[in-house]
Amino acid sequence: MASTAYRHQYTLVMSVLWIIGVFSFVIGTLNVVVFAAYELATFNYISLTAAVLIGVYHQRHRQLRRSSWLVCLAITFNVMMFMHLVTGNSYSVLWVTVIPPIVFFLLGRKVGAWYTAIVFGYTIGFMAYQLPRAQPLTMGLGSLLNIIEVFTAHWFLFRHYEKSRADAYDELERLSNTDRLTGLANRLSLDATLSQFTRSENDKVNEAAVVLADIDHFKTINDRFGHLQGDRVLQHIAQLLRLQVRESDFVGRWGGEEFMLILPNTSTTEAFAICEQLREQIAELKLFPNERTTMSFGVASLQPNQAPEQAVAAADQALYEAKHQGRNRTIMNF
Numbered sequence: 173m174a175s176t177a178y179r180h181q182y183t184l185v186m187s188v189l190w191i192i193g194v195f196s197f198v199i200g201t202l203n204v205v206v207f208a209a210y211e212l213a214t215f216n217y218i219s220l221t222a223a224v225l226i227g228v229y230h231q232r233h234r235q236l237r238r239s240s241w242l243v244c245l246a247i248t249f250n251v252m253m254f255m256h257l258v259t260g261n262s263y264s265v266l267w268v269t270v271i272p273p274i275v276f277f278l279l280g281r282k283v284g285a286w287y288t289a290i291v292f293g294y295t296i297g298f299m300a301y302q303l304p305r306a307q308p309l310t311m312g313l314g315s316l317l318n319i320i321e322v323f324t325a326h327w328f329l330f331r332h333y334e335k336s337r338a339d340a341y342d343e344l345e346r347l348s349n350t351d352r353l354t355g356l357a358n359r360l361s362l363d364a365t366l367s368q369f370t371r372s373e374n375d376k377v378n379e380a381a382v383v384l385a386d387i388d389h390f391k392t393i394n395d396r397f398g399h400l401q402g403d404r405v406l407q408h409i410a411q412l413l414r415l416q417v418r419e420s421d422f423v424g425r426w427g428g429e430e431f432m433l434i435l436p437n438t439s440t441t442e443a444f445a446i447c448e449q450l451r452e453q454i455a456e457l458k459l460f461p462n463e464r465t466t467m468s469f470g471v472a473s474l475q476p477n478q479a480p481e482q483a484v485a486a487a488d489q490a491l492y493e494a495k496h497q498g499r500n501r502t503i504m505n506f
């Protein structure tokens with residue numbers, strides 16, 4: 173699966189190409205039909221062709237780095253030609269300001285900085301050369317259009333930047349809270365949830381239960397069927413636990429072959445009944461021929477104002493007792 177960063181860069185390449193393509197087509201047609209500006213129209217159609225070719229190349233080869241360079245060169249070519257052809261009083265030089273956000277995004281900070289420096293150096297040289305010949309700037313329709321378009325392009329680019337930054341942050345948060353093997357919440361996330369439940373100001377939660385559940389003789393499963401099959405068992409059981417509890421319950425991998433359930437608004441007696449159901453369903457799973465996989469559960473209550481470690485220790489003690497009494501059972505710790 174492609175990463176979030178890759179998807180965003182891919183979308184940005186395609187979006188910029190679409191913008192160049194549509195913009196070149198519309199303005200080119202206006203330049204032919206309305207203004208009879210054939211030189212400008214030729215440049216517009218060259219840009220359109222370049223956008224289409226790069227788009228096709230990008231779709232076929234998925235070489236993001238190369239496509240990114242081609243897009244940066246295409247947009248720079250557009251801006252430069254526009255500055256040269258629409259000289260005088262149209263504010264076309266403003267277009268140069270869209271280059272840094274595109275370049276930095278597509279090529280990265282280091283290369284982007286050099287690229288931008290070169291483009292700006294060139295632009296300053298161009299303006300210095302133009303200055304003695306320039307007419308005073310006036311606010312005609314062309315100038316106004318240029319200003320609106322440049323601001324629209326900036327709005328689009330910064331919105332894209334903000335969205336991709338937020339998505340990357342969400343993805344990072346999701347990854348840091350997820351167990352890779354099972355897709356369940358990991359220990360970090362469980363610790364945070366436990367603290368949330370036991371915080372003194374948390375008066376929304378009346379009664380909650382915490383459960384530690386451990387697969388019985390898991391070492392034997394690994395030893396007999398191999399580590400990969402052991403992983404598969406962990407995935408199966410994780411899926412069963414997630415599917416069988418309520419949407420509002422929390423399920424996570426506490427570590428190794430041990431899982432934790434945090435059940436809001438649930439008494440220990442209710443939690444006991446839930447665990448018994450889960451235990452029976454797990455015992456019925458046919459993961460290996462002529463072989464039963466079982467699990468032991470330890471239940472404790474989770475109170476506001478209580479140290480989370482205390483609740484976990486109580487559940488752990490109950491689990492230990494369940495193992496001690498012969499496994500494949502649920503024990504409550506009051």
Ligand SMILES: Nc1nc2c(ncn2[C@@H]2O[C@H](COP(=O)(O)OP(=O)(O)OP(=O)(O)O)[C@@H](O)[C@H]2O)c(=O)[nH]1
Pocket residue numbers: 353386387388389390391392394398399400401402403406427428429495499
């Ligand atoms: N396949 C696999 N095995 C793991 C993973 N994490 C821990 N284990 C194994 O889980 C086993 C746990 O063994 P023990 O702690 O002795 O417990 P057990 O064999 O389940 O025995 P009881 O808990 O007393 O019933 C060890 O062999 C670990 O190597 C994992 O991610 N994948």
